[in-house]
Amino acid sequence: MEAESPILRVENLCIGVPRRRRGLLSIVDTADFQLRRHQALGVVGESGSGKTMLCRALMGTLRRHGAGVASGRILYRERDLAGAGEKVWRRIRGRRIGYVPQSSLAGLNPVLTVRTQLTEAIHAAREASATEAEDQALQLLELVRIPRSGQVLEMRSHELSGGMRQRVMIAAALAQEPEILIADEPTTALDVTIQREILNLINRLRERLKMALIFVSHDLAVIEEVCDSVMVMYAGASVEIGPLEAVVRHPRHPYTRALLASRVDLAVPGEDLETIPGDPASVGAWPSGCRFRPRCPLAEDDCREGVQPPLAPAGLQRTACLHHDRMGCDP
């Protein structure tokens, strides 16, 4: 019963950047999803679709980036964090929600050793003696499978490879045993072989630590490796959400289908890769009605009207497409 109620519920979240005189610039709207305990949710979308801003909203750091929550709710254990102050966020960040930010290869403090950065995170969560904290730091490095952890503890960012840095970043995000781990494009800047290792690591950690995971990527193939459900974002809106299997097998939004069709990993050698026609809608120039309309093969006149349609209110697999019933016959 308790396990069934979601730990995190994001309802109709809108994120905007206040501009002088010209009102609010919308960057994300209608982000809508739930996260149950031990669930792994993938968030996929082209770059610029607002994934990172969504993560920042969940960490309470929008203001640092000149943005803010315009409307909607972020319910963590039934508590609304959307308008929470720094004091509340300080108790959430790191302790409840761990975050491995995008471009986290530059995320380690260059002047501090790995030891300092791990132990200070440990100390932020609980009282611990110096030796206790150091032991735990060593355990964390072993948890993320870093060899020669004693040596790595004394190193600084510039002495570590990209994969190692990412592992240390993950270790630091886990230092306070959060309930939810958010990883924003954690493999994007890495070599393919290192990508594999990090994905395996994330899978193993989730099993072992029984965390919920929000895994952000522009690459659906990567999300399939680690997630059990997926949310597709297009131009700041959630356009489809559901169990991974269902969404991948039977996409119910034309954008999802286009993403699947343009997957590099499934391409047939010698044949042209399918690409999505047209340009992605950019922030500040979203079309009226459904934002995918200008690029959509199924578009009709009614797609033009009003605002971006919300996700269908019911069902496990929810779509924002008004004409999803025609998806089956138009492959």
Place this chain on the structure above:
Amino acid sequence: MSSGASPETARTTPSSAGVKRLLARTLRHLSRAALGALGVLLVTFTLIHLIPGDPVEILLGDAATEELVAKYRQILGLEGSLPQQFARYLASVAQGDLGTSIQTGQSVNSVVARTLPMTAWLIGVTVLMALLMALPLGVAAALLRGTWFDHAFRVATSVSLATPSFYFGLLLILLFAVRLGWAPVAGYQPGFPGNLQYLWLPALTMSGALVPILARVLQSSIAETMEQEFVETAIVRGLPAPVLVWRYLLRPSLAPTISLLGYILGQLLSATVVVEIVFNLPGMGTALVVEGVLLRDYPVVQGIILIFALIVVAVSFLSDTVSGWLDPRTRLS
């Protein structure tokens, strides 16, 4: 991917590399110091001999006979061509002997020994005071960017940068010494901590030129650091504010400030000369002007300037070491 090395060996390896790095850096600084000292000696030697006015004639007065002048030249080591004189001088400096004062017959070493401690104290107290003021100011100005504090900071630093230190010193004397009586008007008495009573006002005067530069450099380098990805990481780890400010904002931003401090201390030494005279402090600056330049006492002038040059080198070594400790990235180059 074997995890063979024990934590013990892991810890000794980087530190022995560290010792090697320190040795290399010390050697580099020493050779730079030797070259710098040679250059300084050559330049002061040339300049001082270009200035009109003969020290022996000043010493003996108009009535001196030709023979007497020639005899004195010999005694004072002023005979022969300039290159010969310079070579003789270098040889004695290399043995640690800075020569003998023409006017008083005292060894220049003893002049330095008498005046150096006070000047060293003055520089030390100045640096400490300047940092104590510049650090909080720079941090506050960076954190409060765009607020009234920031604007006031800009105006105040511009004004104090544009004020000459002797003028600033006179104002401070008027206010603190004459008006309020918080400090002696002038003079000095050696011995810590009693000497601080005489030093704080001159040190404050010199800080007037240092603090604005340091605080501004610190402000802009903190502003740069704030944009860094690792600050965001620290925030999302929920680190407490003191850790954030010291380890993630200040420490990565301090290196440029400390390097700059080492660099402008060279200029500060010329301010020392002015401030020592304004406050009537018996330091190297006063000795340089009163006992050296005004009386054409070549050995005194050269000896003191050489010591000033060595102080500059020592300070730059020190600031290099400190910024290397604060920010290992600067050690890479």
